[in-house]
Every structure is written in structure tokens, then in C-alpha cells.
Amino acid sequence: MKALVYQGPGNKAWEEVPDAVIIDDTDVVVRVEATTICGTDLHILKGDLPQVTDGRILGHEAVRTVTAIGQGVRRVAVGDRVLVSCITSCGTCRFCRDGHAGQCLGGGGWILGHLIDGTQAEFVRVPFADLSTYPVPAGVSDEAVLMLSDILPTGYEVGVLNGTVRPGDVVAVVGAGPIGLAAITGAKLFSPAHIIAIDLADSRLTAAKTFGADVTVNNSREDALEIVRSLTGGLGADVAIEAVGVPPTFELAASLIRPGGHIANIGVHGAPATLHLEDLWNRNITITTGLVDAYSTPTLLSLVGSGQLDAAKMVTHHFDLSDFERAYEVFANAADTGALKVVLTAAG
16 A cells, blocks of 8 residues: 655655554554644654654544454444544543543554554554544535544644633634634634634634634734733733644743633644743643543534534645645645645545
């Protein structure tokens, strides 16, 4: 089969690799007919995640058809159309039982495209398939469901729910890339008073308006702190969501928060950020970090299946699976290309 193989920082190639096969009784093999690229993949290629070793097939998001199952699989059958979650759950360890499968101790967690071969391939082996794949609702497109492999659960769980967004809140989202837009989408479900999107690219701020932001700030020429304070009587945002993963954006999020507020960090950080405890210690600030656990996936699937959540509008570009090099180029240069999410399909 063909797959996108990581060959060290800055290097990748679409090449022939051994076929994905059943290894454990709880495995399935899925024929990948739709996959995408995540910002985390870009962090891997930068060398920010050294645990990803040379020769690893990248990717942790996929949709389509089960072609083989292990003897221990009970809920999934050959021919099923499934969503492959970015998080693999053993279902029995203390973290999985507590709803924190991202921290799985039983061989799961974020493993696809990280610790084992991933989904940017023609086929993928999915461990613990009964708990790590989901049936696709009838009538929902592959590309819409694909957004529930990672980006929408991540924005919803790590941004909105960790940040405890409530009706009437002022929510500042620092970074209007795909994960920031996912956080905006999730925040809208809780009827905040204002959603403020902050970015350096006008194209992404324009996109943020279509996803539900009612205030946009280009922080290269506008003062985000002044604008947030003007909307909150000088107090600051109730919730600040960091959705980039670089030191200046985390530090900006921390500067925007009101006393008693919540800072929810989503971004994948590859370098230290300064935590100004001298400014925060006496203001009752809560800071959360997190890897998605994907416990919200069934809820989000229901919302997509009922038409209450338009996940497909995240997609801006389409490519054939064999055109990964071009897809990565477009996604990595989103400020120029306007890319949000790219979808790669077997059919082209």
C-alpha cells in the first residue's frame, strides 16, 4: 500500500510500505477513503515531538470502510462505514474508565501517527476498534464526519468545556486557524455574549465571522487587550482559549483574562512559554491544558447527523491521496492559501 512516511524533521514522502494487517484480536483494518492533515502533523515535521520516529506513517484522522477484523471485535463488522477517532481507548484502564482516554494506560491514547502507524495511508490498522471507531450516520458526508476525528472534539472538549464557557460569557479565542474555529463553533452552543477572534491574518478573521465570532481583532495592528477590556467594563474575558501553540499566544491569552476567569490551552507547544504568576497568583485564575479524550464524539456525531452542526464548512481544499505533498504545502501556508482543513480522498 502507499502511505505518507515521516523521515525526520522537515522530511516526508508518499511511498510504498507494507500493508496494514491485524496484529491483535481487538484490531480492525480500515480502507482510508478520506483523511486530512492536522496542525499537530506540522508540529511533528518541525521536530516538536521527538517521540515520533523516522519511518512512522503520519495522520490520526480517517473515515471509511472496515476491510478486516480481529477475532475479539464485537461491535464492528467488515463493510461498516466508520469514523476513526484520533484517540484510541483500551476501555479498562483507570483513565479510560474515567473518560480520559487521551491518557490511556492500556496501549491507547493518541497513538495513531504518533506511536504507531497512522491514517495518511491507503489502509490503517486501528487497535481497540470497538471503542475507537464510530458508525457514520446515514446521509452524512465523509468530509463532514472526518472533522469529528479530532478537530471538533478537541476544540469542544479542551477549549470550550475545559474553559467552562457559559451563557453570557465573553470568550476570547487567540488563533483563528482550524482549531480556533472549532472552539468558536463549540462555544456558540453555549450562547456567549461575545466571541472575540484574535489572529494576525485577515483571511482567518473573515472565516471566524462565518463560524460565529462577532468581534475580530487583527493583533498586528489592533490592541486585543484594549478591545477585550472595552467589551467587559475593563475586567477582561471570562474565558480565553489559546489555539496556536507558541509562547506569544499563550501569554496573550493570559493577559486577556478577568479575575476568576479560565484560560484553556489547546495549542501544541514545542517551546517554553512564560507564565506570569506574579500577575496571576492572586486573581483566582484557572489554567487548563489537555489532550482531547474524544468522549464528546457521540454527542457531536448526533449534532452533525441532525443537521444542527455544519462540520463540512471547515473544509476548504480537496486533494487526491497521492497528492499529499501539495496538500501539505497548501495547509502549511494557510495565511496565503486561505486553507482551513484539507481533505484527501482515494477517489480524487
